Amino acid sequence: MTAHATSPQFKANATRALADPNLQAALLKMRTGFIDRRAAAVDRLPEFDALRDSARDIKNHTLAHLDLYLEEYERNVRAAGGQVHFARDAEEARRIVLDLCRRYDAKTAAKGKSMISEEIGLNQAMEAAGVAPVETDLGEYIIQLRNEPPSHIIAPAVHINPEQVEADFRRVHTHLDPARDLHEPTQLLTEARQVLRRKYFEADIGITGANFLIAETGSSVIVTNEGNGDLSQTLPKAHIVLASIEKLVPTLEDASQILRVLARSATGQEMSVYTTVSTGPRRQSDPDGPGAYHVVLLDNGRSAMLGTQFQDMLRCIRCGACMNHCPVYHAVGGHAYGWVYPGPMGAVLTPSLIGVDKGGQLPNASTFCGRCESVCPMKIPLPKMMRHWREREFERHLTPAAVRYGLGLWSFFARRPALYRLATRAAMGTLSLAGRARGRFRWLPLAGGWTKYRDFPAPQGDTFQARWRKERGGRA
């Protein structure tokens, strides 16, 4: 068992998402922010496209030689005093981590952001075993307080507004003065910084993910803006790295190529603030750092993707650009996808990892507008792979009748005008309130084919339908 999936209920999830005004406001905001910043960063680097080709070729080469690079990597981790643990599936990975927790007598673990941790449902397992996992990435911390899964792979709390964060902090940080001022985002940040500072020092083990594993040196690489991953791995007795087998690259130079497209695609930064390359545990002369270094290498269905039409998906570096540019994600957010990985990358990956019976709906959550592929730094043909899944699903007759006869989730929205009205009205209201109306939408979630070629005028104030009713009502 991996983390619990509600992907089969995509439609019900989507319906709820469309009717959630807080979520719709957050999605409107992220839409422009992420897209504009990425575009600006790409414009500043003339070699961006050549680097995408380079990054794609590096990963293709690595995947074609994955067995040999894994051997090289493992050898070099051991040479640096670290240990490698192989896990075939989520359960095995959880058991390895829990065994390590016992070995280091861990009461609490400081955790950097790790999608593998989400994938294997690690936090629930740790809690059940009496080890308190403390998420230290601010977004992950917020959703942990709310007991929610992430809604985005690099911005896990993107669906939550500052007022909600304030309410959560007041609910949980009961040791602090109830009359304190928290209406500024900086005050929330400062409070989280203080609360989590203590946690790093209390933690017995530190758990991080890895953006890359480097065969040449046996190193793991994490990329963060906050510095939380570094504190999580530096201060405790032991550092556990959670990574899946496709994170491998051959050399430091290869990682450097991909790093140039990663941050630009993710947040529009040229480099994230902290790129950390770790090799083994603390050494004799080291004054700080973890006393032990373990890597848990997870397969969980990936080795079976090699050699199939889904192999290209293993190039994914989890930058989030595909969801940042996806009209369906913009409409329903990440939770609707019902499992760990949302958006176009999730629509392709989820059926591979948890089975087509659970994730088979997701490849239909697409307008096939092609934006995801056009922005993917690793040039992954996402729409093509979603089509592969639809074909397979058709063959297996797992598809609901409507889909078999050429209607997809797209039509689910289109057939529910009342729902669509509600969602757009909620969004417009917030837009004009915030004074952020830009006059035009470059595309609309449910009319991708149409707005691809022309801008859609954004209603000023009310939606057209609401205004029509008001004005007619006024005359009558």
Add this chain to the structure above:
Amino acid sequence: MTDARADIFANIRRSLGVTGNEATRRMEVADRVARAPRGVIPQRGQVADEARVALFRAQAEAVQATTVAVDSVADVPAAVANYLRDHNLPATIRMGGDLRLTAMPWGDTALELKHGPSDGNDLNAVSHSLCAIAETGTLVMTAGPDNPTTLNFLPDNHIVIVNARDLVGDMEEAWSKVRIAYGKGEMPRVVNFITGPSRSADIGQTMLLGAHGPRSLHVIVVKG
């Protein structure tokens, strides 16, 4: 129960249609690891001398670091003292055992010095970088007693010294420096690439400085 490691390797090889014993594949992998070929290197960083210093400073400042250039190492302690005074910070600093730092004339200032790793109670730390990357305004720090890793993350204000002659154009050149210092295939326990002060956009999708790491990052470039 069968061995997880053996199973995973067997699955990978079955999917790829290989045995793992193919001489050509083994050679290709060994060759790539040994040669570590460079890929596409952006033109931006390929400038020398003064232009490289200017590019580095502009890039670092674009990500909210502050920078200053001094003529020689002898000027560093005064530059540190000035920075702390200008920002109303206490005149205390912590640093590691790096001889390039400890040999500086700190006695000419009123700064109070502490040495060794941080326990989280230091406001200001001073580190010496191995090198820095002009392309992105990135500092390259290596772990060890000279510059403990905790100094990069725990203090509120991080002051980093970089020699102008250690400025490189790109990350690939930085790896060359690491390899010269440590040997090919050998790595310091941690290499930290630092590009600006700590930040987060997780609250309200607004970028705010000073998340978990330093709230401010000040770089002193030594020209001489």
